[in-house]
Amino acid sequence: MPHVIVKLWPGKTEQQKRQLAERITHDVMDVLNYGDESVSVAFEEVSATDWMAKVYKPDIVDQPEKLYKKPGYTM
Numbered sequence: 001m002p003h004v005i006v007k008l009w010p011g012k013t014e015q016q017k018r019q020l021a022e023r024i025t026h027d028v029m030d031v032l033n034y035g036d037e038s039v040s041v042a043f044e045e046v047s048a049t050d051w052m053a054k055v056y057k058p059d060i061v062d063q064p065e066k067l068y069k070k071p072g073y074t075m
Contacts, residue, residue: 002028003040007055010045017043051075 004024021041028039046054056075060067 001038001040002032002034003042004028005042005044007044007046007059009048009051 006020006024021043024041025036025039028034029036052075060071064070
């Protein structure tokens with residue numbers, strides 16, 4: 001049961017988040033052969049000032065083995 005969490009800066013519209021959730025759901029269904037009922041998508045907004053401490057260091061720097069797409073930026 002894939003559960004995808006998208007961490008992003010605040011400011012995206014509800015429409016943008018719904019559209020992204022739909023596309024993620026579609027791709028998970030297509031690539032992993034799950035039905036719509038098996039996929040969930042959540043959004044976690046993290047401010048730019050908190051990004052380093054709440055996302056970049058714990059999720060990217062400290063867990064590189066989990067990354068399948070690395071960011072093109074450094075902090």
